[in-house]
Amino acid sequence: MKTEFEVKILDINVENIEKKLLDFWANFKWEKMQKRYVYDFNPINPNKWIRLRQKWEKVELTIKEITDDSITWTKEIEISVGDFETTNSMLKELCYIPKAYQENKRRSYVLDWVEIEIDFWPKIPAYMEIEGKNEKEVEIMVNKLLYTMSDTTSINTTKVYEKYWINLKEIKNLKFDL
Numbered sequence: 001m002k003t004e005f006e007v008k009i010l011d012i013n014v015e016n017i018e019k020k021l022l023d024f025w026a027n028f029k030w031e032k033m034q035k036r037y038v039y040d041f042n043p044i045n046p047n048k049w050i051r052l053r054q055k056w057e058k059v060e061l062t063i064k065e066i067t068d069d070s071i072t073w074t075k076e077i078e079i080s081v082g083d084f085e086t087t088n089s090m091l092k093e094l095c096y097i098p099k100a101y102q103e104n105k106r107r108s109y110v111l112d113w114v115e116i117e118i119d120f121w122p123k124i125p126a127y128m129e130i131e132g133k134n135e136k137e138v139e140i141m142v143n144k145l146l147y148t149m150s151d152t153t154s155i156n157t158t159k160v161y162e163k164y165w166i167n168l169k170e171i172k173n174l175k176f177d178l
Helices: 014-023 086-092 135-144 156-162
Strands: 005-007 029-047 048-055 058-066 074-081 098-109 114-120 126-130
Touching: 014 098, 014 114, 029 086, 048 086, 058 086, 098 156, 114 135, 126 135
Parallel strands: none
Antiparallel strands: 005 126, 029 048, 029 098, 048 058, 058 074, 098 114, 114 126
Protein backbone atom coordinates (compact mmCIF):
# COMPACT_ATOMS: atom_id res chain seq x y z
CA MET A 1 0.00 0.00 0.00
CA LYS A 2 1.22 3.49 -0.79
CA THR A 3 1.21 6.27 1.80
CA GLU A 4 -0.75 9.47 1.29
CA PHE A 5 0.99 12.62 2.53
CA GLU A 6 -2.05 14.84 2.98
CA VAL A 7 -3.48 17.36 5.41
CA LYS A 8 -6.76 19.23 5.62
CA ILE A 9 -7.47 22.80 6.64
CA LEU A 10 -11.08 23.03 7.76
CA ASP A 11 -13.66 25.80 7.49
CA ILE A 12 -11.78 27.84 4.89
CA ASN A 13 -12.72 31.06 3.18
CA VAL A 14 -12.85 29.74 -0.41
CA GLU A 15 -12.59 33.17 -2.02
CA ASN A 16 -9.43 34.04 -0.05
CA ILE A 17 -7.79 30.67 -0.75
CA GLU A 18 -8.50 30.86 -4.46
CA LYS A 19 -7.12 34.42 -4.58
CA LYS A 20 -3.91 33.21 -2.93
CA LEU A 21 -3.68 30.32 -5.40
CA LEU A 22 -4.14 32.67 -8.36
CA ASP A 23 -1.58 35.11 -6.92
CA PHE A 24 0.93 32.23 -6.86
CA TRP A 25 0.00 31.22 -10.41
CA ALA A 26 -1.41 27.85 -9.34
CA ASN A 27 -2.67 25.75 -12.20
CA PHE A 28 -6.44 25.22 -12.00
CA LYS A 29 -7.00 21.62 -13.14
CA TRP A 30 -10.73 21.05 -12.88
CA GLU A 31 -13.96 21.31 -10.90
CA LYS A 32 -15.94 18.10 -10.69
CA MET A 33 -18.83 16.54 -8.92
CA GLN A 34 -17.81 13.27 -7.38
CA LYS A 35 -19.93 10.39 -6.27
CA ARG A 36 -18.88 7.41 -4.27
CA TYR A 37 -20.03 4.25 -2.60
CA VAL A 38 -18.35 3.24 0.64
CA TYR A 39 -18.18 -0.41 1.71
CA ASP A 40 -17.10 -2.10 4.92
CA PHE A 41 -14.54 -4.85 4.80
CA ASN A 42 -15.73 -8.36 5.57
CA PRO A 43 -15.14 -8.93 8.43
CA ILE A 44 -15.61 -5.28 9.41
CA ASN A 45 -12.42 -3.39 10.26
CA PRO A 46 -13.14 0.16 11.50
CA ASN A 47 -9.78 1.37 10.15
CA LYS A 48 -10.11 -0.09 6.67
CA TRP A 49 -12.74 0.38 3.95
CA ILE A 50 -13.40 0.19 0.22
CA ARG A 51 -14.32 3.25 -1.84
CA LEU A 52 -15.73 3.26 -5.36
CA ARG A 53 -15.51 6.82 -6.69
CA GLN A 54 -16.44 8.52 -9.96
CA LYS A 55 -15.04 11.91 -11.00
CA TRP A 56 -16.72 12.56 -14.34
CA GLU A 57 -15.44 9.83 -16.66
CA LYS A 58 -12.76 8.48 -14.26
CA VAL A 59 -13.81 5.64 -11.94
CA GLU A 60 -11.50 4.36 -9.19
CA LEU A 61 -11.73 1.48 -6.75
CA THR A 62 -9.66 2.07 -3.62
CA ILE A 63 -8.86 0.23 -0.42
CA LYS A 64 -8.05 2.75 2.30
CA GLU A 65 -6.55 2.02 5.69
CA ILE A 66 -6.08 4.48 8.55
CA THR A 67 -2.93 3.88 10.55
CA ASP A 68 -3.17 6.98 12.77
CA ASP A 69 -4.15 10.65 12.60
CA SER A 70 -0.75 11.93 11.47
CA ILE A 71 0.13 13.37 8.07
CA THR A 72 0.92 9.80 6.92
CA TRP A 73 -2.38 8.52 8.26
CA THR A 74 -3.78 6.74 5.21
CA LYS A 75 -2.42 3.85 3.22
CA GLU A 76 -4.18 3.07 -0.03
CA ILE A 77 -4.30 0.75 -2.99
CA GLU A 78 -6.13 2.20 -6.00
CA ILE A 79 -7.01 0.97 -9.47
CA SER A 80 -9.01 2.44 -12.33
CA VAL A 81 -12.15 0.55 -13.29
CA GLY A 82 -14.40 0.95 -16.29
CA ASP A 83 -17.87 1.72 -15.01
CA PHE A 84 -19.27 2.97 -11.70
CA GLU A 85 -22.53 1.00 -11.58
CA THR A 86 -21.06 -2.18 -13.09
CA THR A 87 -18.29 -2.19 -10.49
CA ASN A 88 -20.86 -1.62 -7.75
CA SER A 89 -22.86 -4.60 -9.10
CA MET A 90 -19.73 -6.73 -9.14
CA LEU A 91 -18.92 -5.80 -5.55
CA LYS A 92 -22.49 -6.69 -4.53
CA GLU A 93 -22.02 -10.12 -6.16
CA LEU A 94 -18.93 -10.48 -3.96
CA CYS A 95 -21.15 -9.66 -0.93
CA TYR A 96 -19.92 -6.06 -0.49
CA ILE A 97 -23.04 -3.97 0.03
CA PRO A 98 -22.52 -0.20 0.11
CA LYS A 99 -22.99 1.24 3.57
CA ALA A 100 -23.28 4.73 2.10
CA TYR A 101 -23.60 6.77 -1.07
CA GLN A 102 -21.93 10.19 -0.98
CA GLU A 103 -21.53 13.19 -3.25
CA ASN A 104 -19.19 16.15 -3.07
CA LYS A 105 -17.80 18.84 -5.34
CA ARG A 106 -14.04 19.32 -5.70
CA ARG A 107 -11.93 22.07 -7.24
CA SER A 108 -8.41 20.91 -7.98
CA TYR A 109 -5.24 23.02 -8.32
CA VAL A 110 -1.53 22.24 -8.64
CA LEU A 111 1.14 24.55 -7.28
CA ASP A 112 4.82 23.56 -7.20
CA TRP A 113 3.82 19.94 -7.96
CA VAL A 114 1.61 19.83 -4.86
CA GLU A 115 -2.10 19.05 -5.22
CA ILE A 116 -4.44 21.51 -3.53
CA GLU A 117 -8.10 20.64 -3.53
CA ILE A 118 -11.06 22.57 -2.23
CA ASP A 119 -13.81 20.22 -1.15
CA PHE A 120 -17.48 21.08 -0.80
CA TRP A 121 -19.54 18.51 1.09
CA PRO A 122 -23.22 18.69 2.05
CA LYS A 123 -24.02 20.13 5.49
CA ILE A 124 -20.47 21.32 6.39
CA PRO A 125 -18.18 24.26 5.51
CA ALA A 126 -15.68 23.89 2.66
CA TYR A 127 -12.21 22.63 3.46
CA MET A 128 -8.88 22.35 1.67
CA GLU A 129 -6.68 19.31 1.19
CA ILE A 130 -2.97 19.62 0.47
CA GLU A 131 -1.23 16.50 -0.83
CA GLY A 132 2.42 16.12 -1.74
CA LYS A 133 5.04 13.46 -2.32
CA ASN A 134 6.36 13.76 1.25
CA GLU A 135 5.75 15.54 4.56
CA LYS A 136 8.22 18.36 3.84
CA GLU A 137 6.53 19.24 0.53
CA VAL A 138 3.16 19.45 2.30
CA GLU A 139 4.54 21.59 5.12
CA ILE A 140 6.20 24.02 2.68
CA MET A 141 2.88 24.48 0.83
CA VAL A 142 0.92 24.93 4.08
CA ASN A 143 3.33 27.72 5.03
CA LYS A 144 3.25 29.24 1.53
CA LEU A 145 -0.53 29.56 1.85
CA LEU A 146 0.05 31.42 5.16
CA TYR A 147 -0.99 28.61 7.51
CA THR A 148 1.03 26.55 9.97
CA MET A 149 0.98 22.81 10.52
CA SER A 150 -0.96 23.45 13.74
CA ASP A 151 -3.80 24.76 11.52
CA THR A 152 -4.01 21.39 9.78
CA THR A 153 -5.55 18.03 10.52
CA SER A 154 -5.25 14.61 8.96
CA ILE A 155 -8.57 13.22 10.15
CA ASN A 156 -10.83 11.43 7.68
CA THR A 157 -14.14 12.74 6.36
CA THR A 158 -16.16 10.88 9.01
CA LYS A 159 -14.23 12.68 11.75
CA VAL A 160 -14.55 16.01 9.94
CA TYR A 161 -18.33 15.60 10.08
CA GLU A 162 -18.11 14.75 13.80
CA LYS A 163 -16.50 18.19 14.37
CA TYR A 164 -19.83 19.66 13.16
CA TRP A 165 -21.87 17.30 15.32
CA ILE A 166 -22.96 15.14 12.39
CA ASN A 167 -22.67 11.36 12.52
CA LEU A 168 -21.80 10.49 8.92
CA LYS A 169 -22.21 6.79 9.70
CA GLU A 170 -25.96 7.41 10.11
CA ILE A 171 -26.35 9.07 6.69
CA LYS A 172 -26.88 6.50 3.97
CA ASN A 173 -27.36 9.02 1.13
CA LEU A 174 -25.28 12.16 1.45
CA LYS A 175 -26.29 14.58 -1.31
CA PHE A 176 -26.56 18.32 -1.81
CA ASP A 177 -30.06 19.73 -1.21
CA LEU A 178 -31.41 21.05 -4.50
